Amino acid sequence: MRSVERRTWYIITNSVLGLWMLAAIAAVTAHRFLPHSTWLMVHVTMLGAVSTAILIWSQHFADTLTRRQAPGGRVSLGIRLGLHTLGAALVIAGILSDVMSVILAGAVIVAAAALTHATTMILQLRGALASRFGPLVQFYAVSALWLVVGVGIGFWMSQLSADDPLRGRLFVAHVAVNLLGWVGTTVLGTVILFWPTVLHARMRPTDGSRSPLVLTVSMFGIVVVLAGAAADAPPLVAAGAVLWLAALGLVLVEGVRQITDAARLSYAGLSIGAALCWLAVSVGFLAVGVGTSDGWATAVDRLAWIVQPFIAGFAVQIVLGALSYLLPVIMGRPNARKKCEAELDRAAVFRAATINIGIVAYLLPVPSVVKVLLSIVVLCVFIAFLVLAVRGVVVGLRERKAEPAPAADAQGVQLGVGAPPQKAKPRRALSGQLVTAASVILLAVAGGIAIDPSAAGINTLGGTEVAETGHTTTIDVSVDGMRFVPDVLEVPAGDRLVVELSNTGTDVHDITFANGVSSERLAPGDSETVDVGVISEDMQGWCSVTGHRAMGMELSVVAVGAAAEGAHDHGDAQDSDAGGAAADLDFTLSTDAGFVPYDAALDPAPAADVHEITMPVTETEVEVAPGVTQTLWMFDGTAPGPVLRGSVGDVFDVTLVNNGTMGHSIDFHAGTLAPDDPMRTIMPGESLEYTFTATRAGIWMYHCSTMPMSSHIANGMFGAVIIDPPDLAPVDHEFVMVQSEFYLGEEGGPVDPDAVATQLPDIVAFNGYANQYRDVPLEVKAGDTVRFWVLDAGPNVSTSFHVVGGQFHTVWKEGDYSLKDGGSTGVGGSQALALAPAQGGFVELTFPEAGNYSFVSHIMSDAEKGATGIVHVTE
Template sequence: MNRGRWHLRVGSIVFAWLAALVGIALVHRSVPVSGWLLVHLLGLGAAGNAILIWSRHFADALLRRPPDPSRAGQAWALAVFNIGAVAVVAGMIVGFWPAVLTGGIAVAAVALAHAATLLRQLRSALPSRFGDTVRYYIAAAALLSVGAGLGVAMANATLPGALHDRFIIAHAAVNLFGFVGLTVLGTLVTLWPTMLRTRMADGVEVAARRGLPALVAGLAAVVSGALAGSPAFTAAGALGYLAATAYVLWPHLDEVRRKRPSSFATLSVLSGVVWLLGSLSYAVVAFATAPTWPAVLDRAGPLTVVVLAGFLVQVLLGALSYLTTIVVGGRAAAIAATTELERGAPWRLAVANSALLLCVLPTPSLLRVAASVLVLIAYTTFLPLLARAIWQARKHRDTPSKQGPPPAGPSVRYRLGVAAAGVGVVVLTAAAAVAADPAAVGIATGPQASVTATGQTTEVEVHVEGMRYVPDTIDVPAGNRLVVTLVNTGADRHDLVLANGTRTGRLAPGESAVLEAGVIGADVDGWCSVAGHRQMGMTLAVRAVGAEAHTGQHDDGGVASIGADDIARSLTAHPGAGFAPHDPVLAAATPDHRVTLSVTETEQEVSPGITQRLWTFGGSAPGPTLRGKVGDVFEITLVNDGTIGHSIDFHAGALAPDGPMRTIQPGERLVYRFTAPRAGVWLYHCATMPMSVHIANGMFGAVVIDPPDLAPVDREYLMVQSEFYLGPPGGEVDAAKVAADTQDLVVFNGYANQYDHAPLTANVGERVRIWVLAAGPNRGSSFHVVGGQFDTVWAEGDYRLRPGPGGAQSLGLSAAQGGFVELSFDEPGHYPFVTHAMVDAERGAHGIIRVG
């Protein structure tokens, strides 16, 4: 197989990983561990394959070794690497650690074999001017094996939480700045002047040779600092790596001065390198000023976006763009491919980089979402252009080459105009986002806007104690400008929102932010916007001293909750086409009770035409049902993929709550192990305050522990009753309704009247067992089957009724209690089941058993 055919064939692997990345990005809200998945589809899948393919190609070229004609060894290595990568991804999605372990071993083995092959070639080759580039590749491949090991360890539920938190930074640093960063810096030695079509600058080789040990030393310091949990030592290592990177890149500036980048390939790579330097600079400052290790983890979030979307994607797309034109074969084919890949290049680059800047700056969430969509569009367009480029190259492969210079591209003025149009799209999108939510950027009207400014500033520092701001009242002379420094000295994430539209971002424990409240001309209310925190007392009053009393501002900036008429119409409506009810069948117990529960935020329909943004365990409300026997050991790994702190409390276990029930912040995880000592249908729920709000917004589920004498039945169903306190359409729970105990819906298994539309089934004479759990957070249940009588009732660990002359008409449960009933049906028909608190049945706690 010749060079061109080989690279086009294996390049399709990179293309497939990039296509999968785009697909997941479009539906990431409904995919488990979506954040992790996006990172690894790009870093492990697309970038990993590209590095293995092209570092071998460049090593052969630099060492003047002919490639293996059959390329069988490379093909097998790539096959094993991709099988391992797929196993890692699949194992993480389904929570099966042995698959992650097997895949991680395969990835590490291929990386070590790749490093060994390059080392052997380097030692056996004649002295080469560019042997140092190959040394970069060897170090990078060796570091990938280390990064894979750290990743496998992190996926293991037995890893202590504190150690897992330290592994996060170490794993990311080794893979991104070691495997990817060293490969890029080593390749630029020869590739960058080649792409620019200029001679290599003086000092490039020397800088590369001397810089490699310094880069490895800086990276080692970062990893050591991370494993030790030391923000200062980690920052020192990042500073060393930044200095070494700048030293290696400095001589290349001469090449840029002599030949300005103008193609998509060169501008994309240059943009990526700039983002790399910027991300490293941010890391140094952010880590050095972080008061605690959790604060380091929180600040690493924006860094991940910058390194991946700014550095890695742009370098990868730029390199692929240039290298594709090299391997397609023939001058005419290369020109045709280049023409396709250059289509809209200035627009794509301008949109990607300016929108990415909005994503990483402290902008309102709606603006960040809009900007991230633009970034995705700009990058995604590369894939169809790449496919067209290869197709056009094949069409022109046999076209005779014309003599003379290649066709001139668009003029500089034209490219600048197209780039300006791209920036204009971003500006217009930002303006639309601001128009949709002007308060998010502090645009206010009314009394505040008309007050006469005094020119003086009032500065106040506010701390957090529990669920209070200290101080919670600020006196400001009317006309003074107010500056508030919020220091989160609490144990959870908090922010501060003022009714005039100004706000801080959400702060992790230990972080602080400055809120520029503007000129104060009237009383202004403030609060924490995390759901439920305001109702628990996190409010702040800004009093304008000397202002007229009637000019106060008390608008909470909210959107009206769903109205009573809309709810009434929904309860009599039918779900749309494709409605799938929550499966009511209680599955048999499994021997393995190791489960990963990811906290996700997802918009779901809770009644026909009514959607809410729920916080869920495992993507559904109620969360997955667990079932076992007395004495079984359960090991639950909780992963917080949400945007605020969450926790979990299993009533089925009996242990001190201090550790396993602690609140974990976004991106963190904990392992909760308990032995089930007693039978029951037990509630599990989020225990983060306010607990009522977290449960009401979907964070609950059931654990069924069978009584030892449980007899077999023909059918088993589970009904988890809960309430909804509806916020605005598509919004989160209305915490004020929760506090007032005014429910909008009462439902079985998370959806109003769903078993009216998809009835439970049974046959005449069959014995049916129905488990019931009252999840609340506030309402109990009086479970009743219309037309049926229970001959067995079991509640809260004991039988209240066994088969005999007596019967029962309902199973009465308070909030957080559970049990089961058994009955059979003597004739066919439709038997409604309800909670006999009839107002709750009429709010949606209603279903049908269809007996045939």
């Protein structure tokens, strides 16, 4: 590796950091669909990106401060970096797959890399010449040892159940050791010299003289935190955090003075300065939050507050700020450095202000939608750094090639030595960037409030007057999955409604009413009394946590005895603006609706080898979701049409009778024949004979092929033909699931063809009705083997059929087995059956124990539009 040029080495090693950053962005973007989402976002960022940056740059700073290369040189660093990357990846993979051996292997490898790093720092420091700032390398050695301790505590914690009383104490210790010990100690040692370097501030003889005291106090503070956790004493944890905060204060005192001597304003300086402020805020909240808690469970809940400010405010900003200074420096030559620096300093004030104002706004008690929009804004600004970094390196390298080599090319970062300061930007430009940043954040806040005004405390009702009765109606409301129970609250008009909300679910929830009254966000097991106010008219209530309402967390407040006029006009003013027709749908069945779902149970194939079927076409207004009706065009009065079943070699003689008001036709994929005559369109009152022989096995689609075909399929004209493969084994239960899409037109009217063309359905359903098997589950017994036949009727959207809590031991798709009885190993399994429109297959699984097993399209936004159900398994 010695032959690799220094700047090339930096670019290669920092590409690993870039990959971790991309992984963190992906985790944040897709967190709603990922297991252990909060843990994943934290650890991809901290254990992945931030720790990688520490390994790379602490070694470089150690080389610079000791004026000698570390034992093993780049080879040693490459091995440590590779080990840490592998170990971190294994820890993450082990947690996601819940495989303890993988978690243990990853933890051991990460600890080994950290221990090697600490040893390297110690050896390098012992052989170094005396220098003023050389002892700062001690911070890096100590911080790596803290990582070994933090990893050990983390693995210990992973062995405990969620309700183990020791888990809370270990969690606090794990957070403190990793954040204050590994990351915080590294930062303390670095900023003592790096901060004035970034600012191009003059170094004074006393600068850095307190570093031994800083290291001692910070170490003692973490030891006290650990002692507090071990002794079951939260106030002692708080005392340790205060000690650590005092060590940070010693560094910040000098840092504030150095700001006054700063020669230029750069993104690096702004970002690092803001990061140090967030670090102080986070440690302060750690001290107050844990010290005043009435138990470890409360302390853990309070520590959740510091996740965003510590990671986004401190950790990410400290890394981006450091890289904004370091990447230009490694260009070496002056012009190349300036070009790279100019790229990374683009809109510096705007970027820094947007990030930090956005984080402050996020931490305020704003609605969930506002938090989502603020997160998107801040994330986009973070992503902009990656774009600018790539541009800066490319521009710098290009300029370097064109720039004559000086007598002595720069060999790296010279701490304490700044480049000649650039001319400061005019104050008008800087204030303009500040105003723009504030405007962007205000726009995000205003947009979120406009989307969900009730969650912001704004009354969206019409203000109907009613005489107050002086009575109070109290109703207990609990949570079942993604539903409120009950979901209809009947209250005499004029009564005051009080809701006793208990979060009996497994996620954080709240309840928001259209009159602007909201509860706090409740963790699982928490409860709150919500005074909704005097009920004068019907209104809606919902969970305002982003995405939960779309998944069915709504309820209705019915004002019994209120005037009928306009009673349903004011439910939720946001619906018409918040996502089209789908936002208006209530996908929850009323308990007294008497609803009968489409019969998903399959009978065996008839013994006869000739099947005579008459299929009348009808056009009827039917319900496709609770309270949502459409005029569907159907085969034999159902959508999907009747399921036909037979064996290879069977003959199907179908008579199509058009009892509709327009031309229709039928196309059976299960047969092979020239389509000219049997698939022709027939007019109202006409009929045709369609005969085909089933020569191949499969679950085949049939549908109307009259143009526009997409609209005819989307309006209900589809069904399934099942031709059994010859070796089909018997099972205890067979069900059929035909997924289709609805593109809603006017209430009670037919499909909206313009909406079909967008390929963005309002409803995605199994067997023609949104969520019907969630509200009326399928019934089987534990130990039963169940076969699901699945067909994607489209017309536009694919499916990925998945059973939550289940694993498929047999998968048969489009005419062949991809897995049978566990495959060649006997223990193989499958988690999803992916199908494009007009494809089909079946999966088999056995439910091991009683419970409720959801089945969904794992294209999760479609599951949230109605493609979900439940298998209720009894003993």
